[in-house]
Amino acid sequence: MKKLLLSAAVLAMSTSFAFADTVRMGTEGAYPPYNFINDAGEVDGFERELGDELCKRAELTCEWVTNEWDSIIPNLVSGNYDTIIAGMSVTDERDEVIDFTQDYIPPSPxxxxxxxxxxxxxxxxxxxxxxxxxxxxxxxxxxxxxxxxxxxxxxxxxxxxxxxxxxxxxxxxxxxxxxxxxxxxxxxxxxSIGGGVGMGLRESDGELRAKFNTAISSMKADGTLNTMLKKWFGDEIATYE
Amino acid sequence: MFSFCAEPKTLEGVTWLACYLTTGKHIAFYGSFITVMVLIAITAPVALLFGFGGATAARSTIAPLRWFGKGYTAIVRGIPDIAFFLFFVIALDQAFEFLRHKVLCPEWTDPIRQGNDFVVCSAAKLPLSSSPQWVHETYGFFLAVLTFAIVFGAFAANVLYGGMRAVPRGQLETAEAYGMSRRQTFWRILVPQMWVYALPGLSNLWMILIKATPLLFLLGVEDIVYWARELGGSKTQVFSYPHGDWRLYYFLGLLVFYLALTKVSEVALAKLMARLTKGQATMGGEAQRKAVAS
CATH class of the missing domain: 3.40.190.10 (Periplasmic binding protein-like II)
Structure with missing residues (x-):
């Protein structure tokens, strides 16, 4: 009964928030310099900086969530978060289950x-x-x-x-x-294995995917993505033309 | 935390350690000890309640109730914990969202299952994707409590069922001879006496529950073992406090914590056993009587 009351309380609290367009960004948080938990306990790394910039350009409110690598795809498709941004290479097997944006890191060895x-x-x-x-x-x-x-x-x-x-x-x-x-x-x-690294999204989330694709394209076009890649991975990283 | 921690890479010795041990990440690590203790403190009584219900149902005279009680203990005890945690929790979460979806979004026409995807309207999300992270964490925490309670409740049901059957038949016959109804016999004679038989089994379950908390991470709840692994792993210069593989030290810390918890539990359980034995028709109760008499 107590548990019922408590979950009812949690429910009541959660419904009182406004329906903003929050996109939950799922990452692993254990793969520096792609993504990691910094000493302040927050998600940090190349993908944090990239993700925040993409959300800004797509005018989305984003929140960061960490999830174990093993169950990162099942939790995306069951809706616990909306994107995977965790250094995930685009492969055919994964593409059958989820969709990818265009790559934001070129194929690297x-x-x-x-x-x-x-x-x-x-x-x-x-x-x-x-x-x-x-x-x-x-x-x-x-x-x-x-x-x-x-x-x-x-x-x-x-x-x-x-x-x-x-x-x-x-x-x-x-x-x-x-x-x-x-x-x-x-x-x-x-x-050399795998294609580039892209963001993973649910196959039913075509609209969100289009927004992120546009944002990635704009970052490629104005060179900010290349600057960011060099900042986190050093000068030898392959960049976009 | 301290003002001298602004430039971690210039620090050395004790100041470095003081700053290192008070980073936000370490505070989260210390907080996770509380999470684990709270989880155990809530789960144990709830599991006991589930167990009591299961055991009572298993010895009911109403056949469907009996089947339910026996089925619950048999099925849940037979499924590996890890499978239960991976499958059941996702299914439970989706069931909640499905129900909310049906109630809150009746006008929705798209299918909920789209290929691999499970899609409900955004108002039916649990918790809402717009709610802050702590709401998600609290929700995950209570899903964990519920799952743990169901798993450990099944084991507790079996222990309590055994405890109920171990109460000497003569006690129950005497109660019936005094004209007590079935209900009265159950609550006044059987229940007060069964604990002493059930306690050794229940104390085992308690010990296992204490150690089962790493399963929490499967549910996205960051427990002490997750943080120990995360903090102990080697850190490159990308981090403010780079260091080598220190997992050994962190796990030694956990060892001390678990041993201390075990010791405290043993002392408390021994006291409880002594109290429950008082006046019981068992060897322990007999020994207590003799000790007082002599």
Whole structure:
């Protein structure tokens, strides 16, 4: 009964707010510099800055929500938030379930980081995050795949010897390798998988998708997107013409 | 928090640590301890209530009620917690939204299921997408309480059912001989005596409930284990306080917390057991009587 009363109270409170056009932006919050929770406890990173700018241009009120990577698509389609902006590469499998905007990060390579150069990738144990294009790539390549729920755990697995190497977006690995004081090195050639990174939306949300597409186009046109990419990923990042 | 924390990367030693431990993220971490305690404090009595209802239904003389009671314990106990949390909660949330949709938006003609999408009108959203984040979090919290209560209620129902059956038959026969009705026998004789038999099982459930809170993150409620993992993970220069992999220290902190909670629970449960044993027709009750007599 108490619970009934409480949920009724929550209901009553929530209905008293005006119906503003709030768009809930879903992200992972564990993938620096794409998106992460900063020390103040807020969502920060390239996608935070980009998302806020897109919302401003599309004249939308946006609110940030974090969700575990594993269940990020199911929670979008069941309506817990309205967009996924979490460094998600556009792939055919994902496109069957949700829709994507045009890409806001051009196709960029993945890379393999390990404790030493020259490991045999054919027989190595390679770590990747569950449900990523990198995990699918390793599974197909024949190497042994170990999956982890968060990107950080894939790095920790290599450092403590649980895995021989980690395959992830190069832009995610680059600062980690650079700051590891030589503990981690890139090995082998870069791997090109996946298209660019786009925002994910429900297939029934065509109107919102069009708004974000327009906003992304305008940011590409006036060069602000390129500036933002360079700010967060460094000068070597591929940019838009 | 402190005025000297403005430039974290210039700090060293104790001041660095003082600033580090008082970041907004750490405050959220400390707050999550309260979230977990509140969750346990609300869930335990609600689950007990569900359990009592389930056990009473399971021994009812009315067949459909009995089937319901037995079905509830059998089905819920048989489903893995993680499946229950992933499937049931989303289904429950959608059921609430579906009902609100039917009531609030009768003029809506589009289908609610569009391919993979679950689409209800914006007035039927629960909570509304325009409501602030804390409303969403509170809603998620109470969904969590409800789900935990249903899961643990099923286990508690089985324990209480066993407890009810363990009360000596002679006690109930005596009550009937005194002319008590079924209802009177149940409330005056059976219920007061069953707890002592049920308590060992219930205390197990309590201990498991304390440790089950990481399942909260599946519902979007950020609990202590989520924050420990998030804070302990290695941090690059993008963060104000970069550091290596410190998960070990954070998890050691959690270990201390859980052990302390377990110890407090054990002491409290031992006291409760001693009180419930008083005057009971059990070996423990007999021992207490002898101790007083000698």
């Amino acid at each position: 993945s890379a393999i980081a390990a404790l030493s150069d020259g490991i045999n990738l054919g027989s190595a144990v390679i770590a990747a995050q569950t449900g990523t294009i990198q995990a699918a790539y390793i599974a197909e390549s024949g190497a042994t795949l170990v999956e982890f729920a968060t990107p950080d755990e894939t790095i920790a697995a290599v450092k403590n010897g649980e895995a021989d190497a980690v395959l992830a977006d190069k832009d995610f690995l680059a600062p980690i390798v650079a700051e590891s004081n030589g503990e981690l090195v890139f090995t082998g050639p870069d791997v």
